[in-house]
Amino acid sequence: xxxxxxxxxxxxxxxxxxxxxxxxxxxxxxxxxxxxxxxxxxxxxxxxxxxxxxxxxxxxxxxxxxxxxxxxxxxxxxxxxxxxxxxxxxxxxxxxxxxxxxxxxxxxxxxx
Amino acid sequence: xxxxxxxxxxxxxxxxxxxxxxxxxxxxxxxxxxxxxxxxxxxxxxxxxxxxxxxxxxxxxxxxxxxxxxxxxxxxxxxxxxxxxxxxxxxxxxxxxxxxxxxxxxxxxxxx
Numbered sequence: 419x420x421x422x423x424x425x426x427x428x429x430x431x432x433x434x435x436x437x438x439x440x441x442x443x444x445x446x447x448x449x450x451x452x453x454x455x456x457x458x459x460x461x462x463x464x465x466x467x468x469x470x471x472x473x474x475x476x477x478x479x480x481x482x483x484x485x486x487x488x489x490x491x492x493x494x495x496x497x498x499x500x501x502x503x504x505x506x507x508x509x510x511x512x513x514x515x516x517x518x519x520x521x522x523x524x525x526x527x528x529x530x
Numbered sequence: 531x532x533x534x535x536x537x538x539x540x541x542x543x544x545x546x547x548x549x550x551x552x553x554x555x556x557x558x559x560x561x562x563x564x565x566x567x568x569x570x571x572x573x574x575x576x577x578x579x580x581x582x583x584x585x586x587x588x589x590x591x592x593x594x595x596x597x598x599x600x601x602x603x604x605x606x607x608x609x610x611x612x613x614x615x616x617x618x619x620x621x622x623x624x625x626x627x628x629x630x631x632x633x634x635x636x637x638x639x640x641x642x
Contacts, residue, residue, distance in 0.1 A: 420572065449628065460532065461573070461618065461632040474628050508572050516627035521572025 421445040422522035424509050430528045431499065439494040439525045441509030449473075449512045450492040451519065452484060456505035467492060468515065499529045533557065534619055534633035542639040546608050551636040553619030554601040560622075562602050564593055567616040567635070609640045 422443045431437050443450065452464040466474035467486040481503075483495040492509055506526055512519040535554045543549055553562065561580045565573035577586050579595035579602060586593045590613075592605040606613055616635040623631040 420574070422572070451628075460534075460634045461620075463629055463631075466628040468628070474626065476629075510572070516622065518575050518578075519630065521574070523571050 420520045420522065422509055422511055422520050424507075424522035424525050426525060427523065428526045428528075430530060431496065432530055433499060433501070435496075435499075437496045439496070439507055439509075439527070441492040441494075441522060443490055443492075443509075443511040443520075445511055445513075445520060447511040447513050447520075448489055449515060449517075449519075450486060450489070451510040451512075452492065452494050453508040453510060453521075454505050455508055455524070461508070464494075473515075496527070499527075501529050504528045532633065533623060533631050534621065536617075536619060536633035536636050538636060539634065540637050540639075542641065543609055545610055545640055545642050547640075548605070548607050549609060549638070550603055550605045551617055551638070552601065552603050553633055555621075556600065558599050560599070562595060562599075563620045563630070564602070564604055565618040565620060565632075567618060569615070573616075573618055606638075609638075611640045611642050614638060614640050 425440045449468045454462045463476050464478045465484040470486045485493040506524045508524045509522045510519045537552050563578045564576045567573040577593045582597045582599045584595045590607045594603050616637050618635040620630045620632045
């Protein structure tokens with residue numbers, strides 16, 4: 419238990435579906451992150467929010483849309499994904515930039 | 531080319547054996563982190579090395595940062611099945627304290 423909770427743990431969606439991944443941290447941290455982990459690539463940073471403002475957007479396609487309503491919650495809205503978007507999506511948080519980041523257990527996404 | 535090259539990519543050994551995995555780069559870093567990711571979980575920070583030539587020990591794990599701060603190694607003594615997992619090195623890059631760049635990792639399997 420790292421204090422970062424992700425739901426759902428597994429998601430299968432069609433290419434025309436709209437779904438969302440949810441992340442909640444109970445650590446009182448100010449920064450939250452979305453990472454993508456796929457089989458043939460290193461962990462890739464997608465988005466970073468600090469105090470609910472987006473501070474990093476790593477050239478991610480617009481079919482991925484993040485939302486940070488408060489410092490404890492982070493969403494990743496998914497729309498018209500491609501099969502190559504199938505991966506493990508990891509949420510993480512840290513107290514501030516440069517501090518230790520704590521990962522959730524991830525959400526396994528399969529796009530069919 | 532990847533910023534961080536990890537080797538070997540896969541390693542399968544018997545319980546009780548020793549092993550070393552490597553993280554190399556042509557770039558110089560102010561610090562480097564090692565994570566372990568167990569199956570079905572997110573990565574967990576093991577150690578951060580900061581000074582060139584630094585050696586840190588965590589029970590049976592020994593981490594070394596190269597003198598030039600371009601590379602690092604992780605040595606495990608008398609490996610146990612519980613050491614099984616994906617070992618990742620990571621550095622802050624792109625001038626951002628938020629952006630953590632990972633290597634592809636070494637997938638270690640320790641057989642009983």
